[in-house]
Amino acid sequence: MRFNRAYMNLIKQLPPSLVEESWKHLTTRKRNCLTELEACGIDPGIEDFLQHEIIVYNRKKKRQRRSPLPLENLSYNTIMSNQETQTQDTAPICDHEEEIHCRVKKELDSLSQQLLKFNEKTFGSFMQEITKQHEEWVNANNKLRSEIERQKIQLHKTEKLLASLKSQ
Numbered sequence: 001m002r003f004n005r006a007y008m009n010l011i012k013q014l015p016p017s018l019v020e021e022s023w024k025h026l027t028t029r030k031r032n033c034l035t036e037l038e039a040c041g042i043d044p045g046i047e048d049f050l051q052h053e054i055i056v057y058n059r060k061k062k063r064q065r066r067s068p069l070p071l072e073n074l075s076y077n078t079i080m081s082n083q084e085t086q087t088q089d090t091a092p093i094c095d096h097e098e099e100i101h102c103r104v105k106k107e108l109d110s111l112s113q114q115l116l117k118f119n120e121k122t123f124g125s126f127m128q129e130i131t132k133q134h135e136e137w138v139n140a141n142n143k144l145r146s147e148i149e150r151q152k153i154q155l156h157k158t159e160k161l162l163a164s165l166k167s168q
Helices: 005-011 016-028 036-040 044-065 076-087 097-167
Strands: none
Touching (some): 005 044, 016 036, 016 044
C-alpha cells in the first residue's frame, strides 16, 4: 500500500486505519477498480476520493465532539412542555410532576455518589499526599515564626544591653 507522494498532505489528515481502508477501496472495489500500479500513480479520481474521505472523517469527528445538553439546561418545565406537546392530541395529560421530580432527584443523587466514589478512588491518595505536605509546611512555618520571635527578643535584649553599656 503506497499512495503517491503527491497525496501526502491529504493522507496526513486521515488516521492510518482510514488510509488503509481507502487503499483497499480503490484497489478492490468491483466498479472502476484500479490496479496497485495505477493507485500508486497520480489520478484526479484518487485525489477527489481522498478529499471526500477527509470531509467524511471531519464530519464524524465534529459530530462526536458535540456534547449533549448540560443538565442545568434541562428543567422540569421543558420536560413537561415536551410531553404535553407529544400527548396533546392523543391522551389527556396526567399530573406526574411529583413522580418525575423524585426520579430525577434519585438519579442525580446516584450520579453524585458515583462521582464522589470515582473522585475518591482516583484522587484520594493524591489528596492525602498534598494534605500531608501542607501540614508539614505549616509546621515548618510555625517553627520558623517562633524562631524569628525568639531572635527578635534576643536582639531586643542585646540592644538594651548595648545601650546600657554605652551610657556607662
